[in-house]
Each structure stands twice: as C-alpha cells, then as structure tokens.
Amino acid sequence: MSHYGLGTLKKEENMALAHTFDYQRPSTLIEALQLKAKYKDKALFLAGGTDLIVNIREGMLKPDLLIDIKGIGELLKLNWEKETLFIGSNVTFAQLIENELVQKHFILLHDACKTIGSTGIRARATLTGNICSAVPSLDSAPALLCYEATVHCASPESQREIPVTEWFLAPRKTALQEDEIVTGISLKRIPDSSGIYLKLGRYSGEDLAQAGWGILMTADKQYRLAHCALSPIPKRAYYIEHLLNNSNPLNADLIEKAIALIPSEINPITDIRATQEFRMYISGIMLKRGLTAIQERISGKYIEPRKLLGDV
Amino acid sequence: MKEISLILNNEPRNVQVETNEILLDVLRNKLGIKSPKCGCERGDCGTCTVLLDGKAVRSCLILAVEAENHNITTLEGISKEKLSALQEAFIEFNSFQCGYCAPGIILAVTELLEKNPHPSLEEIKESIAGNLCRCTGYTPIFDAIMSLTGKGAK
Numbered sequence: 001m002s003h004y005g006l007g008t009l010k011k012e013e014n015m016a017l018a019h020t021f022d023y024q025r026p027s028t029l030i031e032a033l034q035l036k037a038k039y040k041d042k043a044l045f046l047a048g049g050t051d052l053i054v055n056i057r058e059g060m061l062k063p064d065l066l067i068d069i070k071g072i073g074e075l076l077k078l079n080w081e082k083e084t085l086f087i088g089s090n091v092t093f094a095q096l097i098e099n100e101l102v103q104k105h106f107i108l109l110h111d112a113c114k115t116i117g118s119t120g121i122r123a124r125a126t127l128t129g130n131i132c133s134a135v136p137s138l139d140s141a142p143a144l145l146c147y148e149a150t151v152h153c154a155s156p157e158s159q160r161e162i163p164v165t166e167w168f169l170a171p172r173k174t175a176l177q178e179d180e181i182v183t184g185i186s187l188k189r190i191p192d193s194s195g196i197y198l199k200l201g202r203y204s205g206e207d208l209a210q211a212g213w214g215i216l217m218t219a220d221k222q223y224r225l226a227h228c229a230l231s232p233i234p235k236r237a238y239y240i241e242h243l244l245n246n247s248n249p250l251n252a253d254l255i256e257k258a259i260a261l262i263p264s265e266i267n268p269i270t271d272i273r274a275t276q277e278f279r280m281y282i283s284g285i286m287l288k289r290g291l292t293a294i295q296e297r298i299s300g301k302y303i304e305p306r307k308l309l310g311d312v
Numbered sequence: 313m314k315e316i317s318l319i320l321n322n323e324p325r326n327v328q329v330e331t332n333e334i335l336l337d338v339l340r341n342k343l344g345i346k347s348p349k350c351g352c353e354r355g356d357c358g359t360c361t362v363l364l365d366g367k368a369v370r371s372c373l374i375l376a377v378e379a380e381n382h383n384i385t386t387l388e389g390i391s392k393e394k395l396s397a398l399q400e401a402f403i404e405f406n407s408f409q410c411g412y413c414a415p416g417i418i419l420a421v422t423e424l425l426e427k428n429p430h431p432s433l434e435e436i437k438e439s440i441a442g443n444l445c446r447c448t449g450y451t452p453i454f455d456a457i458m459s460l461t462g463k464g465a466k
Contacts, residue, residue, distance in 0.1 A: 015341070016333040023314075023331040023377050046378075053334075053373045054354045066331075068378060094367070118442020119420060121355055123367040124374070205441025206356065 017057055025068040029075070029183070032067050033156045037179055039065045045181055046070075047090055048124035050117065051133045075183060086152075088184040089128035094119070096127060106187055107297070108195025108214050109143040111305050115199040116140070118206040128182045131167060134174045134233075139199060141168070141234030142214025145226035146195060147187045153180040168233035192219035194298040198286045198305050202273060210274035213286045217294045221248070225287075230266035230279055237265040240287075255291055259284040285309075316380040320345070321389030329376040336360045336371040339386065347387035347415040351444075358443030361416035362386050368420040387415040390422060397460055398422060405456035406448075413445040421457055430461050 026032045036043050042064040046052055055061040069075055070090055077088035080101050087096065093113045096102050102110050116122055116130070116139050130140045131151065141164075149164040153176060162175050164185070169175060176182065195216040201207030212228040223244040225237040239261045247254050268279035289308045297303050313328045320343060327342050339345040339362070351357035353372050360372040363385035390396050398418055401407070408414040417440050424431055424439040431439070436457050437450075445453060 015337045016330050020330070020332050023375065025377075025380075046375075049375070049378070050355055050370070050373050053375070057353065066375075070378070117355070118358065119423075119439050120358055120361055120368045120370050120442050123364075123369050205438075 017053075019056055019059070019062050021056075021063050022065045023068065024065060025071045027071045027073075029072055029154065029181070030156070032069055032072060033154065033179070033181060035065065035067050036181065037156050041178055043067055045132075047126045047129045048092060050121050050125040051129060051135075069181070077184065083189045084186050085189070086184050086186045087127055089126060089182050091128075091184075092124060092126050093117075093122035093130075097122065105189045106143070106147065106195075108146055108197050108216055109140070109187070111195070111197035112139045112143045112199075112212075112214065115197065115201075115209075115212075115306075121206070127185060131164070131185070132174060132176065132182060134168055134172050136171050136232055136234065137209045137212070137229035138234060139197070139209055139212055139228060141228045142212055142226035143195070143197060144185065144187070145234060145236050146214050146216040146224040147190065149185050149187045151175075151185055152183045153177075154183050155179045155181075159183075165236065171232050190216065190218060193217060194294060196290055196294045196297055196303065196305055198290045198308060200282055200286065200309050204306055208273060211268075211279050211282050211286060213283065213290055215287075215290045215294050217298055219298065221245075221250070227266060227283070229273075230268045230283060232267070235265070237261075239264050244291075250291060250295065255288050258291070259287055262287065314377060316377060318379050318381065319383045321385055321392065327376070331375065331377055333376045334372060335362070335374040335376045335379050335384075338376040339371060339384070345386050345388055349412055349415065351412070356442070356444070357413075358416045358420065358440070359413050361419045361443065363419055363423060366423065366426070368416075368423045385419070387418060390419075396422070398425070398457070401456040401459050402453075405452045405459065407452045407456040408445075409448045413443055413448075417443045417445070417453060425460065431457075433458065436461075 044063040046066045046068045075088045075090040078091050079086040093116050096113045130138050144164045151162045151167050153160050167175050197214045199212045200210045209229040214226045216224040223241050225240050228234040240258045262283050268276045270276045293303045315328050317326050348362050348371050349359040351359035355370045355373045361368050362371045365383050420440050
C-alpha cells in the first residue's frame with residue numbers, strides 16, 4: 001500500500017509478501033532440526049520475525065521454508081543455575097527487561113535490551129534473533145561480549161558451545177553452521193560488578209545505533225569494554241581494557257589516554273546515520289561519560305544512561 | 313491456502329490465508345478490521361499496532377499463520393459497547409487530527425495502563441516511543457493519557 005505512487009491509489013486488494021514459502025511450526029527441537037537438515041540453507045528459523053519479515057519483504061532473503069520455533073517449549077527456558085543465566089532462544093527482550101535476575105546481575109544487558117527497537121518490537125524480538133541477524137549495530141552484542149556469554153547450538157547429531165567472542169564473523173555472518181540452531185545464550189554472573197550501555201541514536205526511542213559502548217567494571221577496578229556500530233562486527237576494546245586495568249586511578253588524564261586509543265579499537269564507516277568522523281569523535285565523549293558514570297553506578301547510584309547523552 | 317483459527321476481539325474466527333500473508337493485511341482485507349493502518353511496513357511507525365495476547369505488537373511484521381490460536385485485540389475490540397476512557401480522553405484533549413496514528417497509540421497505552429495504571433510521563437513516552445505521530449504532535453497525546461493516571465494533565 002505504501003508503495004503506490006501519487007495518483008495511482010488502487011482499491012485495496014489482497015496483499016502478501018512477494019516471495020512465497022512454506023511454513024511449519026514444529027513442537028520439538030528435533031523436528032525443527034530434521035526440517036532444517038532436509039531444506040538446508042533454503043530453510044530459515046523464525047522466532048520474533050522483526051528482522052526476518054523485513055528482510056523477506058525487501059527481497060534480501062528468499063527461503064523455501066520458514067520454521068517457526070515459537071511452538072518449541074524448551075526454547076522458552078529462562079533459567080538461573082550455578083550463577084549462570086540461560087536465556088532460551090524464544091525469550092524476548094520484553095521478558096529480559098522484566099526479569100529480576102537480569103535487572104540485578106546483568107545491568108549492562110538490561111540497559112542494552114531497553115534500547116532495542118520499541119515496546120512493540122521488544123514484545124516479539126528475541127536476544128538470539130538479535131545475534132543471529134548479526135548486523136554491525138546490534139545493541140545486545142557489547143553486553144554479551146563483556147559478560148563473555150556462550151552461544152549454545154544444536155544440530156541433529158550434536159551440541160556445541162561457542163564463545164560469543166568467536167560468534168561474529170562479518171556483517172550478518174556468524175559461526176552458526178547450516179545444520180545448526182541456536183538453543184540459547186548463557187551468561188555467568190560477575191560478582192561485585194556493574195555495567196553501563198551507552199547508545200547514541202539520532203533520537204531517543206527505536207533508532208538504530210550510530211555508536212554503542214558497553215562498559216563493565218568490577219569492584220577491584222577491572223574493566224571490560226565492547227562496542228557496536230563502530231566496526232564491521234561488534235568487538236571488545238582490548239587495548240583500552242589493558243590500559244585501564246594496568247593503571248591507577250581512573251582520572252581525567254587516564255580517560256584522555258583511553259580516548260586516544262579509540263582509533264586503534266574501531267573502524268567506523270559513514271552511512272545514513274552518521275559519518276565516520278562523527279562516530280570516531282562521539283566515541284570519545286561516550287567513553288568519558290560512561291567511565292565516569294560507571295563509578296557512580298558501582299557505588300549503587302541510579303544512573304539513566306540515556307540522560308548521559310542528552311535525551312533528545 | 314491454510315485455514316487458521318484465532319480469537320479476534322473476543323470472537324472465534326476462521327480465515328483462509330496463504331503462508332506469506334501478513335497479519336495486518338488479513339485483518340484489513342479478510343476480517344473487516346480497519347483500525348490498524350499500514351505505514352512503514354518495517355516496524356518503525358507503529359500504526360499497525362494490535363494486541364497479541366494482550367501485548368502491543370507490529371501486525372506488519374507478523375505472518376497471519378503465526379497468529380493461529382492466539383488472541384488478537386484491535387481498537388474495534390476495546391470499544392465494542394462504548395468508547396474506552398482513553399478514547400474519550402483523546403477526544404477531550406484533541407489528541408488527534410488525521411487519526412492515522414491514534415489506533416496504534418491507544419492500543420499501546422491500553423496495554424501500559426493495564427500493567428501500570430499510574431505511569432509517569434517518562435513511562436508513557438517509552439510505551440509509545442515506537443508510535444510516530446506526524447501531525448498532531450505529542451503534547452495533546454500525553455495530556456490525554458496523563459489525565460487518566462491520577463496525576464492530571466501535565
């Protein structure tokens with residue numbers, strides 16, 4: 001409907017996606033894997049669909065079969081065991097935001113979830129879907145990289161665990177094999193730590209990131225940093241971590257030294273959301289404000305990350 | 313073609329759909345529900361918002377077959393007998409001019425008020441951050457919603 005040119009308004013008619021495909025909704029993981037084994041790269045898994053349907057509509061993906069995994073109960077698991085949170089691949093961002101364990105132990109992930117899309121997107125979109133789409137701007141990645149999350153995959157024959165640091169290979173390309181499905185993502189709690197995720201969009205509310213920085217800090221002043229939308233894939237900022245973890249104390253001088261390392265950490269591009277130069281410049285501001293704010297967060301003060309970048 | 317059953321505005325309905333048909337189009341073109349609108353077709357504008365099992369979702373990003381055996385509520389469902397208090401408030405505060413965004417915003421806020429009857433202005437803004445209004449402007453929209461929260465129009 002939105003594609004009709006001016007003056008050519010047609011009577012409403014039955015509209016569907018231009019591409020046709022089969023649809024199956026298996027109730028067990030093994031059925032889903034068997035379908036995938038049969039159709040191979042011609043089958044795609046459907047969870048929230050907030051990226052997938054757009055990609056099909058725009059002709060970027062042309063599956064023969066969509067395997068809707070929302071009927072598979074075991075993928076809805078959201079478990080806490082041995083200080084580790086397991087997030088099944090059907091778990092939505094809305095569920096994570098409301099989850100007390102995420103709020104309490106994984107504040108960096110909680111920050112990130114709140115910045116994704118809008119309420120209507122977060123009610124459907126899943127964390128697993130986010131890392132499987134693997135676009136460079138994916139907001140959940142800095143958090144997962146800082147917590148050193150594990151991606152759990154299953155194929156008809158076996159299961160394997162992939163460290164999230166080895167998950168992202170290139171834009172929209174991950175370590176997942178053709179016959180595999182992601183069953184979930186696990187995160188181990190880091191005791192006495194706090195975190196913060198700073199996302200800059202063109203406006204607050206649902207925009208994709210122009211730049212995203214996640215910072216994790218422990219009580220003994222060890223740091224982990226990661227970024228998104230600033231390189232072809234989201235990455236840890238190991239040079240900056242090394243500097244911060246081997247210097248004391250965090251003062252204006254050290255923050256300036258950290259900012260000076262940004263060009264060796266990121267490789268931004270110019271696109272419709274921001275220029276390369278702006279992304280480089282704003283990363284310095286984000287790092288400075290983030291590193292300052294996390295000192296307050298770890299001492300228990302409530303900080304709204306959005307306010308740090310001027311809530312516009 | 314596949315026949316699916318769903319509960320639409322509290323009534324069981326059956327409808328024949330193709331697997332590649334979008335819920336929004338099926339609601340509008342096959343089930344006679346005209347309140348959800350087609351805007352961006354990519355989940356950005358929120359004008360296609362419906363409640364799926366009570367949660368505001370984008371009907372332009374959901375296949376009709378995915379709605380099988382689920383509850384779908386639209387504006388038509390919340391105003392079957394009379395307008396809801398929120399709809400009345402929208403009229404009172406002149407919260408819409410063209411009205412294109414109104415059904416989506418009203419449904420998103422209906423969900424919010426169900427979960428949290430006394431939201432702050434911040435929480436209201438967050439709940440409709442993904443519902444774009446391009447003519448009225450948000451101030452009369454916030455005023456209408458705030459009038460129901462016990463905190464008064466701001």
